[in-house]
Amino acid sequence: MDLGISGKRALVCASSKGLGRGCAEMLAANGVNLVMNARGAEALEKAAEDLRAAHGVEVMAIAADITTEEGRAKVLAAAGDVDILVNNAGGPPPGSWQDWEREDFIKALDANMLTPIALMKALMPGMMARGWGRVVNITSQSVKAPIAVLGLSNSARAGLTGYVAGTSRQVAGKGVIINNLLPGIHATDRAVSLDTAAAAQDGITLEEAMDRRAATIPAGRYGTAEEFGATCAFLCSQYAGYMVGQNILLDGGSTNATL
Numbered sequence: 001m002d003l004g005i006s007g008k009r010a011l012v013c014a015s016s017k018g019l020g021r022g023c024a025e026m027l028a029a030n031g032v033n034l035v036m037n038a039r040g041a042e043a044l045e046k047a048a049e050d051l052r053a054a055h056g057v058e059v060m061a062i063a064a065d066i067t068t069e070e071g072r073a074k075v076l077a078a079a080g081d082v083d084i085l086v087n088n089a090g091g092p093p094p095g096s097w098q099d100w101e102r103e104d105f106i107k108a109l110d111a112n113m114l115t116p117i118a119l120m121k122a123l124m125p126g127m128m129a130r131g132w133g134r135v136v137n138i139t140s141q142s143v144k145a146p147i148a149v150l151g152l153s154n155s156a157r158a159g160l161t162g163y164v165a166g167t168s169r170q171v172a173g174k175g176v177i178i179n180n181l182l183p184g185i186h187a188t189d190r191a192v193s194l195d196t197a198a199a200a201q202d203g204i205t206l207e208e209a210m211d212r213r214a215a216t217i218p219a220g221r222y223g224t225a226e227e228f229g230a231t232c233a234f235l236c237s238q239y240a241g242y243m244v245g246q247n248i249l250l251d252g253g254s255t256n257a258t259l
């Protein structure tokens with residue numbers, strides 16, 4: 001299937017590794033020119049070079065912390081007009097509701113709610129003026145079903161989800177489509193860090209923690225960045241134009257719900 005986005009230009013935030021990288025890779029495979037971002041320049045340059053070589057698209061790599069105002073300004077200045085925005089950043093650390101202070105919430109809100117909102121606000125007017133745009137926000141399964149140790153994530157991502165529910169319906173008429181992609185557990189560095197924390201807490205090995213978690217997933221395994229990226233590319237395609245403000249769960253069946 002031709003996704004109809006060859007030659008478009010996408011900003012994929014936090015994309016040197018993991019789910020963001022999966023999204024960048026699948027967009028590149030569909031002929032989309034990229035602006036990639038991450039904090040660490042070395043891994044980012046390497047990822048950009050890999051995608052140029054594999055897919056023959058233009059890739060600009062901008063090393064910056066996307067959760068800071070300076071970082072966003074640097075990325076936006078370099079990116080210019082884009083047709084597709086994939087919002088992503090690292091997730092908040094695990095912990096307990098009794099320990100989180102105001103500063104912890106401010107950091108989580110900045111990274112996982114206010115940063116994607118700022119980027120949408122900066123880039124959607126151009127998309128609307130050109131009559132076509134796609135925004136995918138990488139959020140989390142925790143929006144549908146809270147994860148106890150990830151209360152900072154539960155809170156910040158729920159805020160972004162509310163914003164998208166209202167805003168997506170105001171921009172769809174101008175051809176700009178916003179949806180959220182909700183990962184359950186995927187085999188990335190983030191999963192290793194969450195499983196390492198669980199293993200330390202329960203006195204088991206990392207491998208035992210991963211096996212224990214995989215056994216709770218109906219699909220019996222962790223998701224892959226490739227599967228995740230392919231769904232993202234579809235949400236950025238010409239065919240996603242009638243899908244407005246949805247929350248698409250990719251969790252191997254973990255969230256036990258009818259709807």
Ligand code: NAP
Nearest residue numbers: 014016017018019038039040066090091185186188189190
């Ligand atoms: P990951 O494998 O740790 O990769 C994170 C990527 O984001 C790296 O390229 C990292 O590069 C970049 N990054 C992190 N913080 C950044 C920042 N402030 N500015 C710019 N780039 C930044 O993580 P992932 O598994 O892909 O997760 C992506 C998102 O999905 C996270 O918000 C995570 O909480 C959420 N999520 C993941 C899972 C899962 O199972 N993997 C499940 C639910 C939700 P640098 O470190 O060099 O900046």
